[in-house]
Amino acid sequence: MRSAIVVGAGTSGSIVARRLVDAGVAVTLVEAGGYDTNPAIHDPSRAGELWHSAEDWDYFTVPQEHAGGRRLHLPRGKVTGGSHALNAMIWVRGAASDYDAWERGGATGWSWADVEPVYDAIENDLLPVTDDYALSPIQASIIDAAVQEGLPRNPDYNGGTLDGVSQEQVTMHDGRRVNTWTAYAQPIADRLTILTGREVHSVIVRDGRAVGVQLGEGEGSEEVLADEVILAAGAIGSPVILLRSGIGPAADLTALGIPVVQDSPGVGQNLHDHLLSPVIFTTGRPVGPPQAGVSVTQSHLFWRSRDDLAEPDTQPIHFSVPMWGELEPRGDDGFTLMAGLVTPHSRGALRLSGPGLADLPEIDLAALEDDRDVASLAASVRQARRIGARPALAEDWGAVEVYPGPEVSDSGVEDWVRRTAITYHHQVGTCRMGTDPEAVVDPRLRVHGVAGLRVIDASVMPTVPTGNTNAPAAMIGERGAQFFLEG
Incomplete structure (x- = not known):
């Protein structure tokens, strides 16, 4: 029987594990976190409780030079379900042109014509x-x-045109979160070998082939072997594991004392993410606290900040609570129109700070490094301010803008964006697929230069799609599993 190790029980990994088991493959699913026993995971109204919890890897960037020198929080799921256990469950396919651009850039077989049927199948299965x-x-x-x-x-x-304001399509049922762990992997858990609470240090490579993974390090480490290894640990976890395995930029690895297994200069590069910036309103009419089973975000919009754009570059997301974050609260009730940038031009990188599990990665999004990103996000903030002043909110709810507030003029919005931008938790690109020398995996998601090793998760995306990345990660899981089964 063919055997495989799948690292990560998140969006992509849970799908891969299910599809491989259904096809008769012996699968060992390794998850660094535990099982999804926290009730806050399953109640959409409590998602905010999961940040900085035991279920969050709780990553932070290095200080962002172009975003006020701040370290941005990157919540990532450390639990069965992965980041799909923490997120707002918003399902966005993106624009057809996103995938056609992947194809033109060297990701052969990833055009919209190739991926649309996969989305149709997921949503009907x-x-x-x-x-x-x-x-x-x-x-x-x-x-x-x-x-x-x-x-x-x-x-x-998701019907072919993004533009406009919409009720969010979400993965929920009867007021409960549904993610790929609960839908795909958990129902067949008895047919999987599941290892929870076990962190993968590195991939074991012998004679140019991946033969297993090392769990832990030092005296407590353990080798788990299989015919093939699939990394589905996400845009941060997968490149980190590759780098600790000696697969990455040779000079960087050598400097850290990691023996070079494969000089792959693109590992950890091309890191990018969507960004948000808040516009917060208090109300005279009570909005009320979050209600059990009801998400605090139910609507969003897609909008082009310039008329010459082929697709929307902004996606504000709307919250039924004031998202104060690091801002000083200015009331007890209200709502937030979170301006959003979804076509970032800035590109950052991820590097190791050391070879051990305790050595946190140095994550640099280069957030707002490109002035075009600032312009788009600032335009989205200005639009959010206008929406909040419309009669449906200003008159019917007595909405008053408290942030940025009257002290910030329209010309000062760019500075506001740099001081307040946070990530949309959509990191991608660090194990980019393609056929050029900088590509980490080929279009069938096989790691260049190492047999028996694939990466199947959001890290392989060449560019981030126009919208939330959960649906694309699921689509990648389905396609990656099929590629594996085809050999």
């Missing part, structure tokens, strides 16, 4: 994707205000 739920009153009014601002109401942003 195990994973429920729905917008059939009641909108909170404030969310309905936010949509009305966006229409008053001149945006079209888009009933299906």
Whole structure:
């Protein structure tokens, strides 16, 4: 029987494990975190409790030079379900042009024509994707205000046109979170060998072939062997494991005393992410606290900040609570229109700080390094301010903008963006697929230069799609599993 190790029980890894087991492969699924026993995972209203929890890797960037010198929090799931156990469950395919650009860039076989049927299959199989739920009153009014601002109401942003304001399509059922762990892997857990609470230090490579993984390090380490190894640890975890395995830029590895197994200069490079910046309102009419089973975000919009753009470059997401973050609270009730940038030009990198599990990666998003990103996000903030001033919010709810607030003029929004931007938790690109020398994996997700090793997760995306990355990560899981089974 063919055997495989899948590292990571998140969005992609859970799908891969299910598809391989169904095809008769003996699968060992390794998850650094534990099982999803925290009740906050399953109640959409409590997602905010999961940041900085035991289920969060709780990564931070290095100080971001172009974002006020701040270290940005990168929540990543350390639990069965991965980041799909922490996120807002928003399902966005992206634009067809995103995938056609991947194809043109060397990711052969990843055009929209190739991936659209996979999305159709996912949404009609195990994973429920729905917008059939009641909108909170404030969310309905936010949509009305966006229409008053001149945006079209888009009933299906996954139907081929992103532009407009929409109710979010989410992976929920009966007020409960559904992720790929609960939908794909958990139902067949008795057919898997599952190792939880076990962190993979590195891939074991012998004679140019991956033959297993090393769990832990030092005296407590353990080797687990299989015919093939699949990394599905995400855009941070997968490159970190490759680098500790000696697969990466040779000079960087040598400097850390890591023997070079494969000089792969692209590992950890091409890191990029979507960004958000808050516009927060208090209200005279009470919005009320989060309700059990109801997500605090139910609507978003896609908008082009310039008329010459082929696709939207912004995706604000709307929250039924004031998202104060590091800002001083200025009230007890309200809502947030979180301006969003979804076509970043800035590119950063991830590097190791040392060869051990305790050596945290140095993560540099280069956030807002490119002035085009600042311009787009600032335009989104200005739009959010206008929406909040429309009658559906200003009159019907008594909405008052408290951040940025009247002390920040429209010309000062760029500075506001640099001082407040946070990530949308959509890191991609660090194990980019392609056929050029900088590509880490080929279009069938095999690591260049190392047999028996694949990366199947968001890290392989050449560029981030226009929208949330959970759906693309699921699609990559399905396609990667098929590639594996085809040999």
